[in-house]
Amino acid sequence: MENSRRSNRGIEENTLAIFDSSGVKDARDVNDDRLAFLEAVRASSIVPQIGTAPTSKMLNAIFQILKDGTSLELIMASYQLLIELEKRFPRVYLSKFDIPKSSSGATVELIVINEAWSPFALGSESAYSERNLANRSSDELLDSLGFSLLLQGIAQLYNEMNLQVLDTKSLGNMLLFQFLVNVLEGDFLPRNTIYNETKNWVFLRESLLSMLLGSRRISYKSLIKDCLSIISERCRKDLENSSIKTVDNSDAAALGIALAELERGTCIAVQKLLVLIMELDKSKKQADMQGSTSRSDGSRIPLMEVILDELTYDEDLLSSFLQVFCDPKWRLEIILQYFSKYLTKPSVRTRKSNNSSDDATFHGVLKCFSNVTSAKSIVKKMSIEIAQLLLANGFNAFISLQEAGGISVLQICKDIVSAFHNLRIIDDIDRQLCTRTRAIRHGRTILYFHCGKHTKSFHFC
Incomplete structure (x- = not known):
């Protein structure tokens, strides 16, 4: 164990030394150093059959490269590496074990690595005081407000700019959103599986998705409306035939090729987020009927009701939503x-009636x-x-x-x-x-x- 820790520290020092380019002035040299850093992490963590998990500092450095969005090459490389690391070293997963057939209980165990790195900074609302907000730097992780603003910016990009004037930063935000939804999904699905077996609401109460939506710092309805707006615009526009104008001329050809796939992936990520929220609402409704929830869980309008209200009063949105939303x-x-x-x-139904609509x-x-x-x-x-x-x-x-x-x-x-x-x-x-x-x-x-x-x-x- 001690040897493993020393090895991790050695890898961390070597790779972060490549990443640290504070003394280099030329942007091309900075990009080259960061690409070398990403390749070094891949070589130590992904390429070997039994790779070494990156440290939190290394993961945070990769995440900052994605957030900075200085070049399309760095954005794509950091995004792909983060996705592969999430799959190779999950922070939440299910571990199967054998039990006697005569015994009752779950056949899987939820494993949560609490000390593992996460791109989210979710926790007590008291942590978001005005003083803390004033002292925040761009290198920090995303909180609930940051996630909401990210989605809002993507929705504005779809609506106002019509996806015809794009820079690398905007495309980077699309990939950043896709990665964050991937993290939310990886954290939620194992928890929801174990909840369905144990009916222990605590597993879902502590999920990233539950904490994100339970924050008082975001407008829940506005977040959902941004999701529906992206889906609606996705239906109306044929991006494959759109003419692309880019701010960064050096990346013009690459941006044009990547745009259609990025737009499709972003729309899929939005749908995935909606599905996760509806699954959470479904489980929370069961927990509420069993008396497992408390005031600390907060009160939030179920997503289904929000979607139905929007679709009922906008027939155009209804048509485009059903055309794009693919989860049967x-x-x-x-x-x-x-x-x-x-x-x-x-008949009239009670709030906690099992015979619901x-x-x-x-x-x-x-x-x-x-x-x-x-x-x-x-x-x-x-x-x-x-x-x-x-x-x-x-x-x-x-x-x-x-x-x-x-x-x-x-x-x-x-x-x-x-x-x-x-x-x-x-x-x-x-x-x-x-x-x-x-x-x-x-x-x-x-x-x-x-x-x-x-x-x-x-x-x-």
């Missing part, structure tokens, strides 16, 4: 919850469209176009999951055909109810369209 499990769940807002509720199934929704009368009562509350959009995407997600829940896929196919047939009948009936009358008034022809409660008139000379 949660896409189907969002569609079911959207329909539940417009379907008749059978989450029990709705896609087959149950299709039954509501089984005849023209019931389908018409639904489309009175939502347009036929929205109903068709939700049904089509719900069917796609359902088939992707291949979970019929006792209902044959053939039956689901028949039900979806019947639902669209009934919606078409309703649409034809509405068209037939539209009547046209002509009136001659002051030498002008007025054409009236009567459709339900609405009447529109068009004047022709």
Whole structure:
């Protein structure tokens, strides 16, 4: 053990000596030294079959290279190295062990290396006093506010700049965000797995994601709106055909090649973040029903409700969200919850009732469209176009999951055909109810369209 520590200190001193280029003035020399530092870390940690884990100082140095974003080459190299190190030396993981078949309990154990380096500085809110904020340097790790501002900047990049004017710093922020989401995922998934086996809420309470979202220093709704904005813009723009203008001319060709993949990866990272939050909300709801949560966990509106509110009042966002959001499990769940807002509720449910509206199934929704009368009562509350959009995407997600829940896929196919047939009948009936009358008034022809409660008139000379 002592020899291992001495070896780690020796590697740290050698590699950080390469990184320390304070006496070098030329930027190209600085970049060369940092690339040599990254290669030295890779050679000692990744290349050998049994590599040596980098120290916290070494990992922090790699992270700062990614944050600084001085060149595209350094950004890509530091990002790729951090991803590989996360996979090779996880700070949170599950360890399987054998237990007697007669025994009850978990078959896996959660291993958390508390002293391991993390890119996040999350903890007590008291640590973020005005004095501490004033003394912070750019070399520090990211706190909850830093993460929120990073996502906000990426959303503004999508909306305002239209991804047509990019510099290496902006692209570096995209990769930084992808790496941070990767860290959140690596920390959360093992914890959620062990929670599902033990129902011990502490495992998730101490997750990075829970601490990040529980911070009072971020606007939770604004963070989610930034995520939805990125997804919406991703749907509307064909970046492969966009003309790219870059600030850093020396990296122009490389930026153009990397842009499409970076944009796609960023959108996937945003979706991954949303899925992680919804999984956390699902587990927290179970823990709340079991009385395992406390005031220290805070009160936060479930992400599902925030998403539904945004999608309900923005039909364009609904269409683009369903087109881009690719997780079939949660896409189907969002569609079911959207329909539940417009379907008749059978009874009043209590806050902690086990029989929640989450029990709705896609087959149950299709039954509501089984005849023209019931389908018409639904489309009175939502347009036929929205109903068709939700049904089509719900069917796609359902088939992707291949979970019929006792209902044959053939039956689901028949039900979806019947639902669209009934919606078409309703649409034809509405068209037939539209009547046209002509009136001659002051030498002008007025054409009236009567459709339900609405009447529109068009004047022709």
